[in-house]
Amino acid sequence: MNIGEIARRAGVSRSTVSYALSGKRPVSDETRRKIQDVIDELGYRPNASARALANGRTSTIGLVFPPAGNHYTGMQLDFIGSVVEAAAVHDYDVLLSPSGVDSDRSFQRLLGERRVDGAILMEIRLQDDRVDHMAELGFPFVTIGRTAHPEHGWWVGLDHTALAAACVHHLADLGHRKVAFVNRPEQLLRAGYESAHRGLDGFTKAAAERGLTVRTYCCGDDASSGQACVAQILHDDPATTALVTLNEAALGGLYRGLALAGRHVPRDFSVTGVVAARWAETVTPQLTAADVPAEALGRRAVDLLIERLDHPDAAARHHLLAPPISLRASTGPAA
Amino acid sequence: MNIGEIARRAGVSRSTVSYALSGKRPVSDETRRKIQDVIDELGYRPNASARALANGRTSTIGLVFPPAGNHYTGMQLDFIGSVVEAAAVHDYDVLLSPSGVDSDRSFQRLLGERRVDGAILMEIRLQDDRVDHMAELGFPFVTIGRTAHPEHGWWVGLDHTALAAACVHHLADLGHRKVAFVNRPEQLLRAGYESAHRGLDGFTKAAAERGLTVRTYCCGDDASSGQACVAQILHDDPATTALVTLNEAALGGLYRGLALAGRHVPRDFSVTGVVAARWAETVTPQLTAADVPAEALGRRAVDLLIERLDHPDAAARHHLLAPPISLRASTGPAA
DNA sequence: TTGAAAGCGGTACCAT
DNA sequence: ATGGTACCGCTTTCAA
Numbered sequence: 001m002n003i004g005e006i007a008r009r010a011g012v013s014r015s016t017v018s019y020a021l022s023g024k025r026p027v028s029d030e031t032r033r034k035i036q037d038v039i040d041e042l043g044y045r046p047n048a049s050a051r052a053l054a055n056g057r058t059s060t061i062g063l064v065f066p067p068a069g070n071h072y073t074g075m076q077l078d079f080i081g082s083v084v085e086a087a088a089v090h091d092y093d094v095l096l097s098p099s100g101v102d103s104d105r106s107f108q109r110l111l112g113e114r115r116v117d118g119a120i121l122m123e124i125r126l127q128d129d130r131v132d133h134m135a136e137l138g139f140p141f142v143t144i145g146r147t148a149h150p151e152h153g154w155w156v157g158l159d160h161t162a163l164a165a166a167c168v169h170h171l172a173d174l175g176h177r178k179v180a181f182v183n184r185p186e187q188l189l190r191a192g193y194e195s196a197h198r199g200l201d202g203f204t205k206a207a208a209e210r211g212l213t214v215r216t217y218c219c220g221d222d223a224s225s226g227q228a229c230v231a232q233i234l235h236d237d238p239a240t241t242a243l244v245t246l247n248e249a250a251l252g253g254l255y256r257g258l259a260l261a262g263r264h265v266p267r268d269f270s271v272t273g274v275v276a277a278r279w280a281e282t283v284t285p286q287l288t289a290a291d292v293p294a295e296a297l298g299r300r301a302v303d304l305l306i307e308r309l310d311h312p313d314a315a316a317r318h319h320l321l322a323p324p325i326s327l328r329a330s331t332g333p334a335a
Numbered sequence: 336m337n338i339g340e341i342a343r344r345a346g347v348s349r350s351t352v353s354y355a356l357s358g359k360r361p362v363s364d365e366t367r368r369k370i371q372d373v374i375d376e377l378g379y380r381p382n383a384s385a386r387a388l389a390n391g392r393t394s395t396i397g398l399v400f401p402p403a404g405n406h407y408t409g410m411q412l413d414f415i416g417s418v419v420e421a422a423a424v425h426d427y428d429v430l431l432s433p434s435g436v437d438s439d440r441s442f443q444r445l446l447g448e449r450r451v452d453g454a455i456l457m458e459i460r461l462q463d464d465r466v467d468h469m470a471e472l473g474f475p476f477v478t479i480g481r482t483a484h485p486e487h488g489w490w491v492g493l494d495h496t497a498l499a500a501a502c503v504h505h506l507a508d509l510g511h512r513k514v515a516f517v518n519r520p521e522q523l524l525r526a527g528y529e530s531a532h533r534g535l536d537g538f539t540k541a542a543a544e545r546g547l548t549v550r551t552y553c554c555g556d557d558a559s560s561g562q563a564c565v566a567q568i569l570h571d572d573p574a575t576t577a578l579v580t581l582n583e584a585a586l587g588g589l590y591r592g593l594a595l596a597g598r599h600v601p602r603d604f605s606v607t608g609v610v611a612a613r614w615a616e617t618v619t620p621q622l623t624a625a626d627v628p629a630e631a632l633g634r635r636a637v638d639l640l641i642e643r644l645d646h647p648d649a650a651a652r653h654h655l656l657a658p659p660i661s662l663r664a665s666t667g668p669a670a
Numbered sequence: 671t672t673g674a675a676a677g678c679g680g681t682a683c684c685a686t
Numbered sequence: 687a688t689g690g691t692a693c694c695g696c697t698t699t700c701a702a
Contacts, residue, residue: 002694002695003695003696003697004695004696012673013672013673013674014673014674014695014696014697015672015674015675015696015697015698015699016671016672016673017696018696018698019672019698022697024697025671025672027671027672028671028672031671031672043447045443045444045447045448046448046695046696047388047695047696048444048448048449048450049384049385049387049388049393049449049450049694049696050384050388050678050694050695050696050697051448051696051697052678052696053382053384053385053388053680053694053695053696053697054677054678054695054696054698055678055696055697055698058384060430060450067420067423072412072413072416074409074412077407077409077412077415077416080415080431081433084431084433085402085433088402088441091440091444093430093431093432093444094430094431095428095430095431096415096419096428096429096430096431097428098419098420098423105423105426106423106428109380109383109426109428112378112380113380113381113382113383113386114382114383114384115384115395115428222616223613223616223621224616249617251617252616252617252618252619253616253617255619256619278557278558281557281559281588282558282584282586282587282588282617284591284594286558337678337679337680338679338680338681339679339680347689348689349680349681349689349690350681350682350683350688350689350690350691351687353680353681353682354682354688357681357682359681360682361687362688363687363688366687366688381680382678382679382680384678384679384680385679385680385681387680387694388678388680388681388693388694388695389679389680389693390680390682390694391694
């Protein structure tokens with residue numbers, strides 16, 4: 001069932017059907033009705049590939065995220081959900097690309113074969129070849145997170161530096177003097193992940209400011225790594241009374257490690273960090289944390305991208321969010 | 336940069352370039368090399384829309400899941416990840432469609448506009464209009480889960496009936512006599528979600544077989560609902576000593592509710608259910624559960640779909656998985 | 671207000 | 687082994 005068939009049955013030309021559909025040219029009521037009747041009867045919908053070929057737009061956006069090896073964090077996944085739903089509102093579909101670097105086949109397909117009109121990149125690294133590549137090509141994109149040189153201008157992000165610092169100040173205000181930092185896996189830190197780096201920076205600087213004694217750790221993205229990490233922390237310095245974490249997936253394990261070590265949260269150990277609200281609320285006691293607004297970030301990324309697609313010459317824009325710390329139940333005065 | 340440009344620069348015809356690329360017709364080494372040089376120099380890649388239009392295949396599969404209102408469960412999200420990665424292995428891209436019913440705009444686009452070659456449907460309902468619609472259209476699809484009449488034949492699924500029953504038997508063997516069932520939200524049960532229904536069935540029948548006293552509950556997909564649900568359970572029958580749950584997202588809240596009520600797991604209350612391993616391991620004590628093999632299910636769904644796409648006349652196939660219960664630390668003898 | 675026809679960028683059949 | 691060309695289904699310019 002193609003546009004020619006509709007035209008024939010309605011007794012008009014193909015162009016008239018096209019215009020009746022797009023509204024880009026006036027069509028008499030009479031004609032429009034005839035066409036619509038045929039369309040309704042046959043359940044016709046224009047072929048997306050043909051349309052994309054003809055007008056150069058696919059009405060699809062790409063969402064690029066690293067292949068996490070069936071190890072996605074809740075936050076990443078919240079992004080995906082919010083991006084898809086925000087895109088649907090604008091009648092865009094979302095094509096997923098599990099690509100960590102610009103040489104990945106899926107990434108090449110996305111850009112080279114023009115499968116999408118634009119892209120949203122997640123899990124940005126401070127030096128990110130995907131970003132460089134897209135910027136060089138003039139391909140429209142928005143990043144969730146920003147590189148060391150966010151000159152490309154189109155991004156939404158979290159102020160990890162400020163958030164980690166806020167956690168430190170919160171703990172320092174409560175009288176904690178020996179604080180540990182539980183980061184994402186070492187491999188990600190080494191790869192230059194933005195959140196891991198800026199979070200670590202913010203933590204380190206704020207701790208220095210407040211004269212705290214600190215140790216920093218990398219931790220695998222799973223519960224058992226979290227458990228092991230806490231064991232290590234308490235082994236390295238049993239006098240540690242609090243920790244700050246960016247590692248949502250390890251959270252349950254961190255709690256378990258503390259329980260095993262006989263530390264009661266928050267009575268004799270405080271835990272805080274940067275975690276999406278729904279995950280912060282699954283642990284007991286509920287985590288006092290800077291809530292990652294994954295939903296808002298995803299939605300804003302889509303809005304920015306669509307703005308960029310609609311106005312190719314618009315000035316670059318960005319949103320840097322720094323949500324406040326939600327006081328829940330996992331922090332208390334130093335013992 | 337299109338195929339004509341490549342042809343001109345290489346001094347050959349467009350068809351020769353096309354054949355050099357596809358290998359569907361012999362091309363002399365000499366010519367092939369000339370063409371390849373030009374392609375490498377210009378970084379040419381064939382346009383996906385044009386290719387899709389010409390040969391009727393998009394090399395894209397659709398992944399259809401209900402819009403969860405930024406409320407995806409870990410399991411759903413694990414599916415998405417595994418489907419995307421499995422598809423990438425076969426050089427297919429994945430288009431996400433947040434559609435709960437066949438009248439959703441995104442769903443209509445997927446099918447009507449032929450944006451994808453086939454689709455994978457998640458979160459199947461016993462009566463599912465999306466399935467009916469696709470079957471009627473002869474559109475290639477595979478479901479994760481199955482309807483009440485899985486005659487369409489192409490699906491992968493979990494034997495929720497058997498899994499819930501296994502949980503009951505496990506608890507009964509431990510001597511529990513009063514057991515509660517914590518299901519997905521009532522709204523999903525009413526909508527006919529397969530897992531909620533079959534799980535409830537399996538639980539109810541097995542409990543009857545073992546002569547247990549049971550109560551069944553629906554519970555929102557979040558921690559606070561879980562907490563409230565436990566409060567209700569203990570209010571309704573304080574002598575309850577165990578529960579079985581399908582509700583992964585509520586798990587943290589269930590544990591919290593028990594702790595608040597002064598019940599120690601597993602000493603005086605046992606918890607078990609059907610939950611993906613990585614989530615079962617985030618709670619303390621770790622959950623004894625039938626581990627949902629989300630990764631395997633996603634991968635198999637992709638494999639089946641691709642088989643169906645490659646062999647349109649192949650006989651329908653399916654995989655029904657029933658993973659064993661992983662004994663962890665959340666169940667014990669009845670008090 | 672409507673129609674005819676030239677693309678969009680590939681593929682594949684028919685020739686040579 | 688290679689070239690010419692019709693065609694995939696839709697959009698849009700040009701004409702009437």
